[in-house]
Amino acid sequence: MAEKIKLTVKCHACGNVMKGTAKYGKGHYVPDDLDFQFIATGKLVSGGKSRVKGDVFIVCPNCEVKNKYEI
């Protein structure tokens, strides 16, 4: 089952706040409304539920600085 990932990333250069969601399925993800790269690094398990853990790379549409964000 696809897992929904919600993102709120503040650009470290200009302060622009970027928001988006993606669906993460088996070995791939599909961005919904914001274009970003997602690299899964593992899983977090708590209370019987697991969610994906990874690094997100997103290019700020305002100043084109690449931001890294961990989820």
Ligand SMILES: [Zn+2]
């Ligand atoms: Zn920016």
